[in-house]
Amino acid sequence: MELKLLKHTDNTLVFEIRGEGHTFCQLLQGALLKNPAVEMAGYDIPHPQVAHPVFTLRVREGRPEEALKAAVEELRKQLEEFRVKFAESWGRSC
Amino acid sequence: MVDGVGNMMIPVRCFTCGAVIGDKWEEFLRRVRAGEHPGKVLDDLGVKRYCCRRMLLSHADVIEDVIKFHELFEKRAR
Amino acid sequence: MERDKLRVRFVVKGVNTEFVNALRRAMLAEVPTMAIEDVVFFENSSILHDEIIAHRLALIPLKTDLDSYLLPEECGCGSELGCNRCRVILTLSVEAGDERRTVYSGDLSPDDPEVKPVYDNIPIVVLAPGQSLKLEAYARLGKGKDHAKWQPVSVCTHKYYPSVEVYSERCDLCGKCVEICPKRVLAVEEDSLKIVNLLNCTLCEDCVRACPKNPPAIRVSPVPEAFIFNIESTGSLPVDRIVEEAAKILEKKLSEFSQKLEELG
Secondary structure, three states, X not given: OEEEEEEEOOOEEEEEEEXXXXXXXXXXXXXXXXXXXXXXXXXXXXXXXXXXXXXEEEEOOXXXXXXXXXXXXXXXXXXXXXXXXXXXXXXXXX | OEOXXXXXXXXXXXXXXXXXXXXXXXXXXXXXXXXXXXXXXXXXXXXXXHHHHHHHHOOOOOHHHHHHHHHHHHHHHO | OEEOOOEEEEEEEOOOHHHHHHHHHHHHHOOOXXXXXXXXXXXXXXXXXXXXXXXXXXXXXXXXXXXXXXXXXXXXXXXXXXXXXXXXXXXXXXXXXXXXXEEEHHHOEEOOOOXXXXXXXXXXXXXXXXXXXXXXXXXXXXXXXXXXXXXXXEEEEEEEEEEEEEOOOOOOOOOHHHHHOOOOOEEEEOOEEEEOOHHHOOOOOHHHHHOOOOOOOEEEEEEEEXXXXXXEEOOOOOHHHHHHHHHHHHHHHHHHHHHHHHHHO
């Protein structure tokens, strides 16, 4: 994964996530859109055979970096919770 | 695999879903030849989806037939 | 949660579609497994060509030990055929005597007994009398996004958790919905319409359309933020391990992302 910054203003962040695809971008988009401060979050894969999605994020208030950080943090928590709960129910139904 | 002479041998995996079916072929063939109902045998072997079921049902193993020619040529060469 | 050796079906609640879909995609394309990648033929007098045999070998699932092997791109050895941290050598040497002989996946002998074919009875080729097959196969870890032979799952799906509501005051138990349901979700039992197989419902709404009442006496809808996962392993990895690895891979991606974000400033 390589990041390339394309545009950075007070409320907008456009960057390229080189080497990733829908798996990661969709996950990130889903988490960002849950945040009411996010006005727009989306990505575009300009060419289907080149894994260079362009992610666009615009916020109503605050900084876009903060929104990203919060989304990543939430996803991490969610994944860990999923992993723990899955292992639990797997163990119990053994 | 498919190689111009039809399906020489049972494919290792289902073309559609990728589940392993090669391991079930010999038992399937043996039991069907013994007179069991093919559908029942497939159920028994745990082949649930119709993509995998058709792999076994519609397969004709021609390698044994092709080998006959090989054996014939060998004999002639000698 | 329902499961047997290779399959699992479980319900996840409180997550969004993006989350489950990312998990599904990670399981399909990102969880590494072992498969044969390179084959060196010493002798092949069988009637199948080298490349066809190599292809058949590649599709055989191998028991994968994720803890003691590395992906070749993460292994520092730099060797084309790998070192003993990133590849396993399987040798096969079969000679047909006076009779025809079928070569099975079980004839492959690996240098690491942990990484053996999951099934021993997959036919690879039939040898005529006098023919022989001698080869050395190099198996390595790989990901499903590079080739389907590295996919740890044959089935990995998620669907909405269904909710089926019956309005008993409008229902006259005509049984039309029971008959039309392709998944046999409904049944008429003791003067009432019962839901006997809720998890099999695909939300196709055939029952709603079949209901002669207007408005229909039955309603199906997805439960928000609840999903049913259905996973079937090819046998190379246990199902729980696949789920766990997928979650870990996504976590790793997230850490990498936040780290790269920091670097950007």
